[in-house]
Amino acid sequence: MTPRERADRRRGLLLLAPTLAILGVVTVYPGAWVLWLSLQHRIPVFGVERFAGVSHYVFLAGDPRFWSAVWTTAVFTASSVALELVLGVLAALALAGQRRGRHLAFSLLLLAWAMPAVVTAKLFEWLYHPAAGLLNFLLGARLNWLGDPGLALPAVVLADVWRTLPFVAVLAYARLLAIPAELVEAAQVDGAGRAATFRHVTLPLLRRILAIAALFRTLDALRAFDIMFVLTGGGPAGTTETLTVYAYRGLFQMLQLGFGSAVGVVVFALVMTVAWAYVRLLSAEESRA
Amino acid sequence: MRRAGLARDALVLVALTAYAAPFFWQLLTSIKPEADLLRLPPLLPARLTLAHYRAVLEQSLMPQALGNSLGVAAATTLLALGAGLPAAYAIARLPVPGRRALLLALVASTAFPQIATVSPLYLLLRALRLRDTWTALVLAHASFALPLTVWLLAGFIHEIPRALEESAAVDGASRAQALRSVLLPLLAPGLASAGLLAFLSSWNEFLFAYTFTASEASRTVPVALALFPGVFEVPWGDIAAASMLASLPPLLIVVALQRALVRGLLAGAVKE
Numbered sequence: 001m002t003p004r005e006r007a008d009r010r011r012g013l014l015l016l017a018p019t020l021a022i023l024g025v026v027t028v029y030p031g032a033w034v035l036w037l038s039l040q041h042r043i044p045v046f047g048v049e050r051f052a053g054v055s056h057y058v059f060l061a062g063d064p065r066f067w068s069a070v071w072t073t074a075v076f077t078a079s080s081v082a083l084e085l086v087l088g089v090l091a092a093l094a095l096a097g098q099r100r101g102r103h104l105a106f107s108l109l110l111l112a113w114a115m116p117a118v119v120t121a122k123l124f125e126w127l128y129h130p131a132a133g134l135l136n137f138l139l140g141a142r143l144n145w146l147g148d149p150g151l152a153l154p155a156v157v158l159a160d161v162w163r164t165l166p167f168v169a170v171l172a173y174a175r176l177l178a179i180p181a182e183l184v185e186a187a188q189v190d191g192a193g194r195a196a197t198f199r200h201v202t203l204p205l206l207r208r209i210l211a212i213a214a215l216f217r218t219l220d221a222l223r224a225f226d227i228m229f230v231l232t233g234g235g236p237a238g239t240t241e242t243l244t245v246y247a248y249r250g251l252f253q254m255l256q257l258g259f260g261s262a263v264g265v266v267v268f269a270l271v272m273t274v275a276w277a278y279v280r281l282l283s284a285e286e287s288r289a
Numbered sequence: 290m291r292r293a294g295l296a297r298d299a300l301v302l303v304a305l306t307a308y309a310a311p312f313f314w315q316l317l318t319s320i321k322p323e324a325d326l327l328r329l330p331p332l333l334p335a336r337l338t339l340a341h342y343r344a345v346l347e348q349s350l351m352p353q354a355l356g357n358s359l360g361v362a363a364a365t366t367l368l369a370l371g372a373g374l375p376a377a378y379a380i381a382r383l384p385v386p387g388r389r390a391l392l393l394a395l396v397a398s399t400a401f402p403q404i405a406t407v408s409p410l411y412l413l414l415r416a417l418r419l420r421d422t423w424t425a426l427v428l429a430h431a432s433f434a435l436p437l438t439v440w441l442l443a444g445f446i447h448e449i450p451r452a453l454e455e456s457a458a459v460d461g462a463s464r465a466q467a468l469r470s471v472l473l474p475l476l477a478p479g480l481a482s483a484g485l486l487a488f489l490s491s492w493n494e495f496l497f498a499y500t501f502t503a504s505e506a507s508r509t510v511p512v513a514l515a516l517f518p519g520v521f522e523v524p525w526g527d528i529a530a531a532s533m534l535a536s537l538p539p540l541l542i543v544v545a546l547q548r549a550l551v552r553g554l555l556a557g558a559v560k561e
Contacts, residue, residue: 009384009386012379012383012384013385013386015378016391020376022431023398023432023435025428026406027401028398030410031409034409091308094304097297098301099294101302103547104302105302107543107547108302108305108308108309109309110547111309111536111543112309112312114540114542114550115540116495116510116514116535117495118493118511118512119536122315122514122528123312126318126528127311132525162311167554170554171555209558219400223402226511229515244402244404251407251408251411252500257408260408261405261408264405265405267405268401268402268405275400
């Protein structure tokens with residue numbers, strides 16, 4: 001190693017130091033500590049603090065409320081990611097042909113994505129109002145969207161899809177613009193209809209970006225908290241209580257820091273497993289291609 | 290042909306306006322007189338009022354919350370850019386040991402669920418006597434804003450040809466001068482994109498803000514909105530007005546700084 005290289009190495013570490021220090025404190029340390037916390041009985045208001053081993057996890061294994069939260073999280077994640085992908089691609093296709101008013105079109109689309117999820121929750125709470133809500137007025141119905149156990153989860157999914165489909169749309173749109181027009185024209189010259197062109201030319205080219213969008217959206221959906229916490233608080237009858245909401249209740253409403261942390265660790269493990277599986281899947285596909 | 294194109298463009302705009310209807314409906318609600326709120330039809334009220342905005346600005350804690358959110362989001366952005374730019378430069382340009390592992394750790398840390406780190410952070414901030422302060426929120430928000438910023442900026446720096454800095458150095462400029470006069474101007478759009486995303490992520494964040502704040506000394510806009518008080522009934526008009534105020538910075542960014550926003554959004558996803 002030349003002196004110059006050595007100096008560059010030292011300089012590099014020096015430049016990285018502040019970032020590593022901050023992330024060490026706010027990410028790495030809490031990320032490790034939560035594992036330890038989840039092995040403790042810790043109820044700060046009563047001054048309880050003792051080792052519990054894996055007893056929280058054992059309890060969770062037989063806890064119907066936990067399994068209900070797992071199920072709700074799975075349904076929420078699967079349905080909102082699927083809808084976001086389909087609607088996002090449709091929006092991207094519509095935008096790709098847009099010649100005039102593109103800035104306005106993007107403004108209308110991105111606004112939903114850029115505003116706080118708490119605002120989205122308030123917007124939809126008002127739309128879902130049983131007596132004065134716009135949705136019931138338009139449908140000519142009197143449905144109790146957030147109070148009916150059968151409707152609450154779909155209502156939360158709808159609000160989440162509204163908020164996040166712009167993300168998928170923008171990614172897909174950028175990819176669509178990069179597809180050479182000749183490809184699509186060639187397919188049409190060969191007699192392929194619009195549907196066939198989309199299926200055999202456009203969609204395969206969108207695959208990779210949609211896989212990435214699906215990864216990001218799945219991770220976010222598994223971690224989602226704001227939208228259900230503010231819109232329904234997990235109710236009615238626990239039908240919208242996801243793992244994150246259950247963890248929060250354990251932590252800051254039952255004030256069981258150890259137990260709540262154990263539920264948080266489950267979310268953590270779930271997110272990391274999904275991320276790992278996706279990355280493996282993507283790289284396996286690439287090495288085949 | 291042209292006619293058909295125009296009609297198609299108009300149709301897409303109409304569809305997108307319908308998509309954005311929940312926002313416009315809330316906007317309309319925020320200027321409806323109290324008496325018309327719970328009556329539907331009519332869709333459009335006979336007269337409009339600013340009473341809800343007056344109530345929110347004069348009688349609620351929203352003005353303090355707006356100040357807190359602006360302060361926290363601005364400080365988070367400065368911290369993310371201030372610490373993140375040197376780190377991104379080191380990753381993109383210098384022979385740092387363990388570079389790949391470092392990048393992987395950065396990406397992984399953006400996937401950390403807040404619900405898992407919220408309890409240790411709560412204990413940590415309480416032990417440091419930082420509860421209910423801006424500092425607590427800025428530190429907590431750095432946990433997602435900083436890795437994102439480093440990741441984006443490293444990508445942007447990587448795209449700028451190294452030869453540009455080297456030729457400036459050949460011309461006798463010191464490395465610091467070359468960075469300032471060559472790299473920084475080329476990186477300006479990237480800095481803007483990363484900064485905007487950091488700002489938005491902090492402005493919108495709810496879980497940490499809800500947990501680490503206790504009073505109007507540090508409560509941010511999403512928290513104030515979630516806790517918006519109603520005495521006997523839900524004040525829908527006031528909530529609508531407060532929602533509009535909470536959406537103002539995101540709205541401005543989407544309309545005025547759209548290009549930088551979309552660039553950042555794409556850069557974060559496409560360079561995996």
